[in-house]
Amino acid sequence: MKRHVLIFACLAAIAGALLLRPSGDLEPHQVAGPVRALSGSASAQDFRPLPFHAMAKRVGQRYRGRLIGADITHPTPRERELGAALIYEFRIITPQQNLLKIRMDARDGRFLEIAGRGQTKALRKGGAMKNTDKYRDAN
Numbered sequence: 001m002k003r004h005v006l007i008f009a010c011l012a013a014i015a016g017a018l019l020l021r022p023s024g025d026l027e028p029h030q031v032a033g034p035v036r037a038l039s040g041s042a043s044a045q046d047f048r049p050l051p052f053h054a055m056a057k058r059v060g061q062r063y064r065g066r067l068i069g070a071d072i073t074h075p076t077p078r079e080r081e082l083g084a085a086l087i088y089e090f091r092i093i094t095p096q097q098n099l100l101k102i103r104m105d106a107r108d109g110r111f112l113e114i115a116g117r118g119q120t121k122a123l124r125k126g127g128a129m130k131n132t133d134k135y136r137d138a139n
Contacts, residue, residue, distance in 0.1 A: 056090060058109060079113075088104045100115070100118070102115075
């Protein structure tokens with residue numbers, strides 16, 4: 001139950017931060033940067049990110065530890081090359097007190113990057129990476 005409350009609190013904080021961030025000098029109808037069309041037949045209406053809480057649950061099913069932070073962020077150039085348009089980033093503290101930073105594709109739930117010490121020790125039995133994941137845990 002505490003985990004659900006923590007996840008909900010993280011989501012509420014993220015939503016609040018997005019709503020309260022300064023708008024800068026832009027008018028509401030202006031765009032902050034260049035707008036690029038999505039490649040292929042994809043369009044903005046086709047983009048459907050997976051639920052944030054479902055991805056947090058998936059992280060918990062794969063790694064032992066306590067979720068201490070979560071964020072929605074832009075992809076790195078390498079992640080963008082893999083087709084990611086939006087990234088869910090989770091931070092967990094493992095039972096060995098190591099910090100893991102986990103980046104996932106918001107659209108399909110792929111684990112794109114797992115950074116930090118103790119990745120192998122924190123991995124749950126049966127939580128090994130599936131062949132569908134593009135990046136592999138190097139630890």
